[in-house]
Amino acid sequence: MRIGELARRTGVSERMLRYYEQAGLLQPERKESGYRDYGAAQIQAAQRIRMLSAAGLKIETIRILLPCIMDNLPRFEPCREVRAALRYEVDKLDEKLHNLEESRKIVAGFLNDVEGVGCANRRSR
DNA sequence: ATTCTCACA
């Protein structure tokens, strides 16, 4: 099947399908026309990539996890790099969570400072 | 009608 059909059947945009190819996640054949030719197995792969991408994982991590997925469920085979990759992602998320908490505190503090106080600027509320 | 590559107000 060509890129358009795969895109329709997986919900992955043609744009991203091409991007995933250059990233090495998908390797469709090429017709004489130059058009990409995806096999039935590619639709499964695309759906899985979509799932992992929705989890916010970067291409590099998806590349490691993709061949270790058993079902289309969040279930992985305990491949060597899988554990490390997931560990890394979770740690990174914890870090982002922490930064957001700090940011929230600061902004909430600003809000608290202005609440109840009149604004000196003209025509502003 | 579709897809391809490349580039970015």
Next chain:
DNA sequence: TGTGAGGA
């Protein structure tokens, strides 16, 4: 990640 150009 989207979108449009210019070509096949």
